[in-house]
Amino acid sequence: MSLLNDLINLNLSDTTEKIIAEYIWIGGSGMDLRSKARTLPGPVTDPSKLPKWNYDGSSTNQAPGDDSEVILYPQAIFKDPFRKGNNILVMCDAYTPAGEPIPTNKRFNAAKIFSHPDVVAEEPWYGIEQEYTLLQKDTKWPLGWPVGGFPGPQGPYYCGVGADKSFGRDIVDSHYKACLYAGVNISGINGEVMPGQWEFQVGPSVGISAGDQIWIARYILERITEIAGVVLSFDPKPIPGDWNGAGAHTNYR
Template structure:
């Protein structure tokens, strides 16, 4: 992200007024998402349920599509709530639907629910019930109307957060008065890669072979350089419809790879918005018959990996004299480098090699306008003497609840010893 602006008021997580149309996506709008399959013979893809495919001669798809896009509001006050949670791997998203008697504006109006944790790797079969606590709500861009997506976290029946519930600990950190007073802002750059189904090879790449070397693909246009733009654009609009604080998108360095930015967001909101945006992206790629991966190094060799750069600032950093506090924050981050790296995403060692705009995973570094460092400070921040820092270490599959709360903890709540601070300042050539 180029800079951090003022956060939106959507961090209060309340619903806006009803949209005029039942659903933002119609058959016509979805049509360009799908690879052409009008040639005779067997279809190339195994997707069995193509609701939004081109209209068939039998009109079966037309009738199904009409039902999917039906506006039920004239006939009932009931709505559909899609409860979304994080599964046992810590990166997979699960969801299921339930009927709610009337539209809601806040997650506190929604009932708790449960699911079979033994089927998600989060509970044993003999005691498999896991309880969902609604935490944030967004408008549902797939069902439209008053229907909603509900971001939940998971607890035991006794009310204890299960091990994969990272939101609970993040909420504790962001609920600390010192953290609240500093109004931490986050701008997260989520990179992802689109894969062809079945072969699991990047979209636009010749199967079993490689495209031309990197260079012409970043932010490019053209059928030979940009692959998956319709998916990126559909996701952009769906996030705006949902109320996610998405701020931009662009094609990335490796062909078939894209990025979108969420923020600036305040505190726990950053994690809620990233997880909901990931869920929406999973649903869109599902309907498009394309596979989404957040692997930090999907293709080995001379190809860029996928990160989740996290821009961060506090109230004090954004005020006059904030640059000295930014340098103090960088010093703290250097002293907890190993702790942060261990929490910044699985497989990140394959990405943080010191090449392809990354720092080496074993060495902490910082610099102004240097994208080969662990932490980058922008030229404007240096010039103005206030602003934000960019932590370039998080992988694309990182948990935003962990990364954002750890940044706040390390830079606001944690204090190093004077000796460690002096040694780190000398090593990093920092004057704080």
């Protein structure tokens, strides 16, 4: 394991100018995130300088099997907190080979709206409060809950501190710092009402960047929970009954 960690943490800039770009997009459900990596000859800071790429849309429920090619258009660049160095995360949207946005590409129309001169003049600010639940991998039961059972009633868990009230803080703090490293304008975190449930806030962000940043923040959280062996859920009602739900409240100014 020590050698594996050494290899994972290799500093590529010591030996090569090449970088790794992780291309990220939203899958067919509208909530699943997909990504794949490619090597580039050197550092890039402008998404328009990045090459387009393709993927098999039939494997993401975004294209039929007999015409499955989908093209990724790079739209925003963030620093990669996992590979570090000059490596990057690239938020993309998806198009047909003919250049038409695929049906699940909601960013295309949003970008048109946000780029309209009247909207630009308004300078719309967004702050998004993203709630989520951490689940035990094997049972899909919230982190910190007794297997097959329930914790004490809600009350002490919201913004709570202590081993019997706060579950998963190491994941949450790792995500907080990784987002700041990446360049996401994450503005805070807190424990939520249901044990095993948390929230992070992204913003204030202007226009289309609010969407890019919240999706990259979700991607980073998915990767961190993958490493931790914990399942991430954005389900609005992960546990039925009188338990707090989860949402993504949006503030506008």
